[in-house]
Amino acid sequence: MADRIYYPNSELAAKAHCGSMAQYKQMHEKSIKEPEKFWGEIAKEFYWETPVLDNKFFSYNFDITKGDIFINWMEGATTNISFNLLDKNVKNGGGDKIAFYWEGNDPDDYSRLTYRKLLEEVCRFANVLKSKGVSKGDRVAIYMPMILELPIAMLACTRIGAVHSIVFAGYSSDSLAERILDSKAKVLITTDGVWRGEKLLHLKSICDDALEKVKKHGHEVQSCIVVAHMRRLSNPQGPANCGAGKTNGVVKNGTQTNSNELNLSWDDDRDCWWHDEMEDAEPSCYPVWMAAEDPLFILYTSGSTGKPKGVLHTTAGYLIYAATTFKYVFDYHPGDVYWCTADIGWITGHTYVVYGPLANGATSVLFEGTPFFPANDRYWSVVDKYKVSQFYTAPTAIRSLMKFGDGLVKKHDLSSLKVLGSVGEPINSEAWLWFYNLVGHGVCSIADTFWQTETGGHVITPLPGATPMKPGSATFPFFGVLPELLDEDGHIVEGEGEGYLVFRQPWPGMMRTLYGNHQRFQTTYFDRFHGYYCTGDGAKRDADGYLWVTGRVDDMLNVSGHLMSTAEVESVLAEHLSVAEAAVVSKPHAVKGQCLYCFITPNEGVTFDKKLQDELKKKVRERIGPFAQPDVIQHAPGLPKTRSGKIMRRILRKIAVGDKNVGDTSTLADEGVVELLFQLRPQV
Numbered sequence: 001m002a003d004r005i006y007y008p009n010s011e012l013a014a015k016a017h018c019g020s021m022a023q024y025k026q027m028h029e030k031s032i033k034e035p036e037k038f039w040g041e042i043a044k045e046f047y048w049e050t051p052v053l054d055n056k057f058f059s060y061n062f063d064i065t066k067g068d069i070f071i072n073w074m075e076g077a078t079t080n081i082s083f084n085l086l087d088k089n090v091k092n093g094g095g096d097k098i099a100f101y102w103e104g105n106d107p108d109d110y111s112r113l114t115y116r117k118l119l120e121e122v123c124r125f126a127n128v129l130k131s132k133g134v135s136k137g138d139r140v141a142i143y144m145p146m147i148l149e150l151p152i153a154m155l156a157c158t159r160i161g162a163v164h165s166i167v168f169a170g171y172s173s174d175s176l177a178e179r180i181l182d183s184k185a186k187v188l189i190t191t192d193g194v195w196r197g198e199k200l201l202h203l204k205s206i207c208d209d210a211l212e213k214v215k216k217h218g219h220e221v222q223s224c225i226v227v228a229h230m231r232r233l234s235n236p237q238g239p240a241n242c243g244a245g246k247t248n249g250v251v252k253n254g255t256q257t258n259s260n261e262l263n264l265s266w267d268d269d270r271d272c273w274w275h276d277e278m279e280d281a282e283p284s285c286y287p288v289w290m291a292a293e294d295p296l297f298i299l300y301t302s303g304s305t306g307k308p309k310g311v312l313h314t315t316a317g318y319l320i321y322a323a324t325t326f327k328y329v330f331d332y333h334p335g336d337v338y339w340c341t342a343d344i345g346w347i348t349g350h351t352y353v354v355y356g357p358l359a360n361g362a363t364s365v366l367f368e369g370t371p372f373f374p375a376n377d378r379y380w381s382v383v384d385k386y387k388v389s390q391f392y393t394a395p396t397a398i399r400s401l402m403k404f405g406d407g408l409v410k411k412h413d414l415s416s417l418k419v420l421g422s423v424g425e426p427i428n429s430e431a432w433l434w435f436y437n438l439v440g441h442g443v444c445s446i447a448d449t450f451w452q453t454e455t456g457g458h459v460i461t462p463l464p465g466a467t468p469m470k471p472g473s474a475t476f477p478f479f480g481v482l483p484e485l486l487d488e489d490g491h492i493v494e495g496e497g498e499g500y501l502v503f504r505q506p507w508p509g510m511m512r513t514l515y516g517n518h519q520r521f522q523t524t525y526f527d528r529f530h531g532y533y534c535t536g537d538g539a540k541r542d543a544d545g546y547l548w549v550t551g552r553v554d555d556m557l558n559v560s561g562h563l564m565s566t567a568e569v570e571s572v573l574a575e576h577l578s579v580a581e582a583a584v585v586s587k588p589h590a591v592k593g594q595c596l597y598c599f600i601t602p603n604e605g606v607t608f609d610k611k612l613q614d615e616l617k618k619k620v621r622e623r624i625g626p627f628a629q630p631d632v633i634q635h636a637p638g639l640p641k642t643r644s645g646k647i648m649r650r651i652l653r654k655i656a657v658g659d660k661n662v663g664d665t666s667t668l669a670d671e672g673v674v675e676l677l678f679q680l681r682p683q684v
């Protein structure tokens with residue numbers, strides 16, 4: 001069944017922005033052979049304060065043997081992203097159009113924001129940022145839940161040329177502190193707290209801890225701006241409801257919405273309320289014109305050495321790439337309601353909750369909650385409520401919702417859906433088919449979009465009106481993208497085969513550097529194969545030319561679509577006083593895709609017991625975040641190492657799954673350790 005080809009439905013194809021494979025091929029060829037022309041025509045749809053110069057449209061070097069890596073698009077042009085996303089849409093008559101429907105964690109909390117109101121709020125907050133001393137090039141850290149103030153804060157940064165650095169509000173205070181320190185942010189924006197399902201997160205207090213840690217390392221954040229989110233939920237008519245629409249929520253016995261129990265601590269010199277600052281702020285703010293290659297944002301992603309990498313995206317290229325991928329991959333048309341379930345704290349949320357949709361004047365759902373609250377049919381009820389036409393989510397969410405059976409899906413009217421999207425990890429064919437047949441009632445196209453924080457937008461993906469789909473294949477490259485498969489020696493694999501997935505030339509939305517560390521950028525992505533950007537993923541090409549991304553080839557693992565490195569988790573575990581050594585590998589997991597399996601060598605005299613295991617799990621939660629919690633902590637009196645001391649994770653991965661076919665162990669310093677580790681496997 002999984003080998004079957006699924007064709008786009010003809011009704012969708014007839015109206016699609018790209019409606020056939022012939023059109024896709026012709027556009028793709030042009031985008032590769034004449035990138036200046038292809039993207040130049042697209043650039044004309046945007047506003048440029050200083051026009052794009054044809055002769056300097058595109059220059060790059062992908063080969064470090066020829067000098068430093070650089071990527072330049074539209075050099076010399078100037079623009080402003082918030083102007084293109086907001087002013088332009090309002091001027092074109094779209095002021096009353098809904099930009100976002102906000103749907104709270106509690107189904108009784110919802111509101112909406114038009115393009116006109118969004119522009120006004122963005123300008124007011126841009127003026128607040130200015131009053132806090134923020135100017136062009138300054139970094140602003142953001143640690144917020146999925147509320148309307150989050151896109152407002154981001155776009156306010158772009159209004160004045162400040163660089164936002166969003167940290168997912170599920171990260172621990174340590175992770176937040178590390179990211180604030182690396183970017184030397186001047187201001188931090190957060191909320192008092194937030195409900196995630198039935199769990200209350202004390203975001204402001206996590207920020208207090210993080211700012212304390214940052215201070216100890218010699219950096220001081222000047223202002224912390226706090227949205228009174230909990231407070232307004234308990235008092236929808238109160239002052240904290242800063243014009244971003246009204247929450248319609250009412251207090252229900254105070255269980256979900258009482259802010260008093262938060263017990264906020266407050267530093268009068270540093271902390272201020274968002275709504276107090278907004279009260280007197282002017283609702284207009286002239287945009288700062290940014291050069292095409294000026295920084296837009298930093299977003300940290302895990303690196304295989306443990307220290308997070310500050311992926312830097314710039315202005316013009318990211319704008320046109322986010323806009324173009326959104327238009328073609330989701331086939332968005334006026335009147336559609338689009339919903340991406342990703343948190344804005346990840347790249348998917350940056351590009352496909354905020355920048356891509358707004359650049360297209362789209363109407364989206366911004367969802368604060370979880371798929372499981374108040375019940376396990378929340379996603380389907382939201383699709384039904386807003387008559388969502390494009391629904392973009394992750395395989396891990398699909399797999400966890402499959403478990404609850406078909407009834408919860410069938411209960412709701414999902415006939416508004418036209419396009420479904422998947423992102424974060426390879427989607428297994430079982431989940432694909434369930435998504436296709438049940439959620440998409442056999443008529444929606446599925447866009448299995450392969451991309452990375454680094455790529456800025458989709459790079460391998462079907463187009464819903466054009467590409468015949470194979471369940472589990474991300475299919476073909478997007479416009480401007482030229483993938484290759486390389487073997488160990490860097491030779492190109494032609495036709496059917498498998499290899500390292502690399503890209504031959506830059507597309508406008510790709511990263512430009514790692515913040516403050518261009519050297520690491522070059523060695524991480526351009527050193528392994530000269531002349532190519534190396535994704536770190538492996539892929540297969542089948543006889544029909546379809547690409548199948550098989551997963552990471554480095555020491556990275558993907559838990560529920562969250563990328564992390566084994567090194568990052570190992571260093572946290574090794575800090576525990578009872579731990580002599582730790583080695584972490586990934587193990588397949590039915591819902592999460594992969595989970596963490598940790599081998600621990602305790603110090604002399606330490607008993608390896610449940611208490612130690614619990615402490616270690618807690619430590620990882622606290623230091624990295626709840627999503628990184630290990631599933632298994634195994635006792636390892638010794639680890640399989642080569643004579644030079646390198647841990648052979650290949651063998652540990654076999655032990656984790658109980659597969660005795662460990663392959664060649666002759667290079668091990670002590671072969672006996674393998675059998676011992678098999679014996680000590682916990683029964684899980």
Ligand code: WT7
Nearest residue numbers: 423424425426448449450451452453549552563
């Ligand atoms: C890694 C990037 C960019 C979106 C969210 C994750 C894996 C992502 C797919 C897909 C197979 C995928 C890759 C990639 N990945 N989408 N459709 N099929 N694998 O961003 O945290 O930067 O992770 O996620 O391994 O390298 P990220």
